[in-house]
Amino acid sequence: MKTQLLSKIKKAAWLSFFLISNFNFAQQGEALYFDGADDYVLCGNLLPGSYTKEAWVYVTNFGLSNNIISGGATDGRHAFFIPNTSGNRLSAGHNGVWTAVQDPTPLVTNTWYHVAVTYDAATTTMKLYKNGTLVASNTNVAPYTNGNMVRLGAFDNGTNLLNGKLDEVRIWNRVLSACELQYNKDAELASGQTGLVAYYKCNQGIANADNNGIIDLLDETPNGNDGAINNFLMNGTTSNFVAPGSPANAIAGTLYNTLVVNSNQSFCTAALVSDLQATGTGTINWFTSATGGTALAATQSLTTGTYYVSQTTGTCESDRVAVNVTITTTPAPTATANQTYEANATVASLVASGTNLKWYTTATGGTELSTSTLLTSGTYYVSQTNNGCESTRTAVNVTINAGSLHLDDSNDRITLGTAINAVLDPINTFTVEAWVYNTSFMNTFGYNLGSIIGNYNTSSVDMQFMLRRDGTAYQLWVNDSNGTNFKAVSVSNIAVLNQWQHVAGVWNGSELRLYLNGVLVGTTTGVTGSSFKSNLINPIHIGTNLSNEKYTGNLDEIRIWSRALTDAELLNNMNCELGASQTGLIAYYKFNQGIGNGNNSGLTTLTDSSGNNYNGTLTNFALNGTASNWSNFAAVNTGVTCSPFLAAANFETSKVAYYPNPTANVLHIENDTVISKVEVFNLLGQNVLTVSTTGSAITVDVAALPSATYLVKVHSDNETSTFKIVKN
Incomplete structure (x- = not known):
């Protein structure tokens, strides 16, 4: 264990240095090339009794036994290979019966194939797959004997060798279905796979470069089943990590049968199956049961409860994932059916009882009206929103008095x-x-x-x-x-x-x-x-x-x-x-x-x-x-009555005094009664300053106003006094 740990530490340090120094110009390795002379990888005693072996293989010379994932005569009598003695047909077997299953069609050189063999010890059934398709099966294959050693590219150390490339090598402790193999073969696996014993992506080093510092083929699972690399030159275009790799490398990091789904989904009244969210690459289907049953129609209404989702590629359905669905029903807001307003009324004037009200000019669809939208006589519709769920709409007949x-x-x-x-x-x-x-x-x-x-x-x-x-x-x-x-x-x-x-x-x-x-x-x-x-x-x-x-x-x-x-x-x-x-x-x-x-x-x-x-x-x-x-709009709002105007003769008795005039910074205003408000207008009639007070004297800061002539309106006891000032 100590030796293995030190080896990994050295390897990680070397990889860090190598990748950093070559990051800008080097391509990562995507497959491992076996030269057919003496190259092999010793993975250890890890093959389960029931298993699945799979890999992408690219053979360059059929003059050899071309073992892919095999054992040895004394430490694990199992073989998965392409023997030249059998016409270069994909084969697998146990205990000397090495062609218990065999592809009837020979492979050809310089071609990537996805190959897999499964074995169920309980039923003694072995099945052989090529490119996701079952090509042979045998229900009477005895379990392998003499150990469970696994080698890549050889049967026994340095013999019965492979001349070609391997990629995406996987060993499982369960029998994968044809659907799973079909699903998984064209991409790298995501983490968290059930029953995955060892997984060799072969994506190490720098392709076709000096990789002598790499001594192990890394296992991507948490199991630590790294394989010891033996006799590889680790430099050049053979006996090394090379590129390009198998078709699976084109979709690195993805997995066709991975469903991305939120296990808790909330919807509003009238939500349908089509509103449920799940992402995958196959056909997404929803069910009300974890297994069996019929896929739900997209137009079926949802209710609060548990639904199950799977995806199907070809004839292969993935495992179903449970999704808890919550339906929130938001009632329509209440409002007086007939409402009358004066000219210049806006949407903000409309009255309804509810939460987060939205107003429209249509019973369904359309765009929410801005609160500043000028009202006209007609029918408006209001909804309310609760927890993101918008209700149906309540109609309100609006009458706008002319202005x-x-x-x-x-x-x-x-x-x-x-x-x-x-x-x-x-x-x-x-x-x-x-x-x-x-x-x-x-x-x-x-x-x-x-x-x-x-x-x-x-x-x-x-x-x-x-x-x-x-x-x-x-x-x-x-x-x-x-x-x-x-x-x-x-x-x-x-x-x-x-x-x-x-x-x-x-x-x-x-x-x-x-x-x-x-x-x-x-x-x-x-x-x-x-x-x-x-x-x-x-x-x-x-x-x-x-x-x-x-x-x-x-x-x-x-x-x-x-x-x-x-x-x-x-x-x-x-x-x-x-x-x-x-x-x-x-x-x-x-x-x-x-x-x-x-x-x-x-x-x-x-x-x-x-x-x-x-x-x-x-x-x-x-x-x-x-x-x-x-x-429906007006210059003056209906019902807004002018305050009584205080004539000039009356202003004399109120004794409004103001100084200095002209002024640059402040204007002092004094009166013999309480001043409530002072307004300043420019000569366009626009209010530019308003100051409220409760005393009979006030100092108004006009420093920020541009230099110009202004009208000042003083409010006092329902009376007003207006005078001009010059701001320097």
Whole structure:
């Protein structure tokens, strides 16, 4: 034992050095070449009473006995060989009857063959296989005698030799079936084989090189049955480890009959046999019994329990492997069948009870909806997931109240009539505002003009006011007297597509002002008429005028005032719905009518929410679908009411103080009442900073803001104060 251990240690050290030094340019040995002169391997006393011997063999000279796996006259009378005296036919036998089984077909030289012989001592049956096929059998072969020595390439030491190559030599203590031999022959064995006594892969050294340091043929099993290499030159293309090896080397490390399977598999409701997972190279079949029975159909439903899997190659079925199957049933979530939401509602608004909810637009299949997906009226479906198992889906009928109105640029129009004209006749202060969502800058008539609201006609003097988009410009036009010239404020390159914008025009009796998103963007002075044009008979239209300047897109929150709103009022009111009792409010259209994108046939009245009953009439609208209809999205969320606006006179009593202005780093704000929040907006109306507090004084850090002009909105006791600052 000590000598053997030292031998292995020396061999391992030599192999490590040899392989490292030759790694980049040498090929590993894949077979062991016997020169037929004196080469053989002494494996030891290891042959069982019942056995299987198998190997790949490549004979180069049939002038010899060509023993493959044999014993000797005095230490194990068993032979597996290709005797020239029998016409080079594969043979095996015991105790002098050396051809107890023999292949009727001679082998040929320079050809790889997989050969095997099995012996069952209990039944005295010997079987001979070539390339996985049974070629001979004998049921009356007495057990071998005189010992159980095993030699490769010889019968007795140095005699009855093999001239050729061996690869994948295996000795088993059991009789392998034809299926097992057929399964195993074309690949190297995986570890953990039942009954494997010795296994010689012959994959040692460097092919055709100097391998003199190798003295043993390694046994790949844990049994330690290494074979002693005798008389090999261990250098060159014969009497050495060589390459290429047998066909089995092409699939090194694999085994055809190895099933890869998870012994515990979990599935969801309605799982089928086809959902079970196993990997192999043959035909995979599933059973409900460990042996026998009929393979299950792929469409058979699974239940919780134990199933068995095997694979079949040709007519050979492998051993079956048990698999524990668990079926998890996840019930559908519960939800109110009919749910109604306001415009701008998203999937996140939908309500259902369950775990890990998923929403879809189809009862089965489809893609899960993002929580930010805008809802439209229709049916949605919700499932829940538990332990990776998704349930069936529950239907929810969703109704989305409209929040804006879409105009298709063809012939849609809303007529407000002429009643408002008389209200405008005597005044010279005025505000008109609207939320617009442009979807095109060109209408079907070839114009890039889109009238938002006004009473313009083709006559150059026939108008009181018009709020209009002209290409990428927004404009406010007025006739400030009974003269022939219109006055306008126009700002170019501010209109955009597919984005809500708040546009407001103000006439304060001396100048016109244009606002975008609450920020003043343009001014025209010298508009000093004492009133609008009087006695005008042109009706006010929304979305068009009598010159076919048809607007394309969505409109929301249109308001007409008899006074000039301040910057702060516009900013305070633009992102919310107006409360009751607004001073100077002539007409107010929320567009919160009908079902978003639904069937709104007959809903042809646009309601005035000011209380003055200047309702509008819809003409030529489709009132069904996503175009020319009441829409499911809005600029202002329904039900969000503006906080009361604190007029400038009242702000004086609140004594809001702020300094320094301009500022580079911080802004100090003081008030005689508690400040709840301070908001900072850029001139595009975007909130860039919000700070909450509970005191009457606050220091706001604006150092990170870019240098620009900002609007600061101070919230205090349901009142607000807005002022401008300059950030250096």
